[in-house]
Amino acid sequence: MSVAVFALGGTISVSGRAKGERLTGAEITSAVPGLDESGVLLDVRDAHAVPSGSLTFAQILEVVRDASRAVAEGAAGIVVTQGTDTLEETAFVVDLVWPHDAPFLRPRALRPPAWAGAEAPPYVLPAFRVAGSRGVGGRGAVVPFNDEVHAARWVRKSHSTSTATFVSPNAGPVGHVVEGRVRVLAAPRRRGLRPAAFDAERLDAARVALHCVTLDDDGSQLTGLAETHQGLVVAGFGVGHVPARLSPLLGALAECIPVVLTSRTGSGPVLRHTYHQPGSETDLQERGLINGGLLDPYKARVLLRLLLAAGADRDEVAAAFAEHG
Template identity: 45%
Template structure:
C-alpha cells in the first residue's frame, strides 16, 4: 500500500457552478467565470495546512448543464491521473443543482487510490457570507486525510461529510442545503481535521465494462390523478425507466398493466419519491403496491432515491448488463434484498 506523503498533495478540479460565478450584468445576474486558482486565492488559510494543492480546469458550466458524458470523461481523466501516483486526494468543485447526482455517478465510475471529494457553494463569491472558501478548505482537508481512503466518493458541505449514495440537496438557497435523510453525515470537519463518525453501509463497485452501449433512461414521477396515459408512450421511447413512486413503492392501479407490459421489454425500477426511507417488498398487496410491481417484473431501488437509481440503471445499461445483472446490482446498492419478486 502506498504511504501517505508527509506533505499530502491534493488536486482541485473546477467544473464551474455557483462557487465560480461572478456578476455579468448590471442587474447582478451571475455566470461561472472563475477557475480553481481563483477559488484557492480566496482561501488564505490553506497555507497553514501543509497541504500542497494543484489545480486543473475541466469545464466552466452551471451544474444544470453538466452531462453524463462530462462526468464519464472526468472520471476517466481522474483515474488516469491517480495512477501516476502524484496526488493523495482530489476535490471537484461544481454547481449544487446536480452535485448529489454527479457525486453518485462518480462513485459508479471512479475507483482509485486517492479519495475523491465533491463540493460547491450556495452563495456566489461576490455575495455577503459566500460559503465557497470554507467549503473548499473543508473539502481539501478531507481529501488529504488518510481516514477518507476507502470510503468511496464523498460530498463535503458546510463542514459536514456525506456518502455519495445518501446525500440529498434539500433546500434551494440555504448554505445548509445538503442532508442525508436516512443516515446523517458520516463525519464533520473541525479544528482543521476530519472527524469520522460512521462508514458507508455499502460502497458501490465501479463498473468494469466500458460504457459503449447507447442507452436512454427515463424518470417518471407518480402523482395524484395521473392515469398513465402520458407514461405509456414514454415507455416506448426509452431503454430503461425509473418510476418515482409514492411512499414505499406505490403507483396508481391504472399503471399496473402498462408497467407490466413494458417490463417484458425494458428494465423498470421503482424508487420512493419521498427522498428518505426505502421501498418495501411485501407489506402491501393492493393493485399498484410494491408487491404488485415486483410480481409484474419491476425492480425495487431500496434506499436509492429516483435520481441515483436512474444513474445506476443508465451505467448498467451502457455497460451492456443484462436483466439478471441489473437485478443483482440493485439489491446491495439499495442495501435491501429485494429482487424481482
C-alpha cells in the first residue's frame, strides 16, 4: 500500500533550528515512531511551505489536483500536513471537490516538534493508518486526531491552544482509532460539489464577504458591498437573527448578490419559520436571504465562493445550500 504525502507549512513543520527554517515532508515523516514498521510506502512531496493563515483557495485546489494525479498513479490514500489556523476551511474545500474514493487525511499539530510535549509524531501515525483503511474510503476529507476521525464538513477549531481543540459539535467523530485499527462508527453521505477544475480568474473574481452581526450593529460595513463583492455570508445571532434595522439593507443586498444566513454560535441550525419579527429568520428569508442550515459561517463562505467561481446563479446557490447545509 502506498500513501502520497503533501507537506505544507504550519506548526507541524517548525524546525526549532533557525528562525523561519521549515522541516521538509521527509523530515516530518521520519520522526514518526512506528511508521517505518507499518508497511506503508510513502511518496512524500513538499508544497507551499507557508503558515496556514497564508494559504489560498488556489493553492489548496492545486494540491487537490496533484493528489488526484497521485491516486491515478496508484496511491491508496492522501495525507496533507498543514497548520491548524485554517484547517477547518481548507479541509472543507477539499471535501467539496475531492472526486475519489481514496481517503484524504488532514492531520494536525498545535505544538512545534522542538517543544516538550509536541504531539505531531503520534498524531501523524494514525493518519497513515486511516489513509490505508478501507473503512474511510468514500468519506471525502477527514481530520484524524486524538484517536478520533472527524468529517471535514463538521470539524471546527474550538480553542486557540488546547490539543483537544478540534470538535464536531453537530455530529461528533465519525470514527476512532483503536489499537492501531480504524473503526468507523458513522457513514455520512458524501456531498461533493464537482471536480476541482476552477478557472483561476473566476476564482479570484469570486469575492465573498463575511459579516458577523453584533449588538447595536448599524450595518455601516455593508454599505456598497454589492459593488465590491459577488456574495455575502451573514453570521447572525442565535438561530439566524439580526437587528431589525439591518433587514432592509440585507434585503437590498440580496437583490444584487447571493446572501447566505448562518449562525455565529458555531453549532446548531439556522431556523426557517419559527420567528416572524423584523430581523428574524422568516423575515430575512422573505427578503431573499438563503438559509445556510447547519453550516457555520466559515464553511458557508467556502461553499459560496466555490459555487460563484463555478458560475452558479442564485437558484443554484440556494439548491446547493439546501443540500449541503
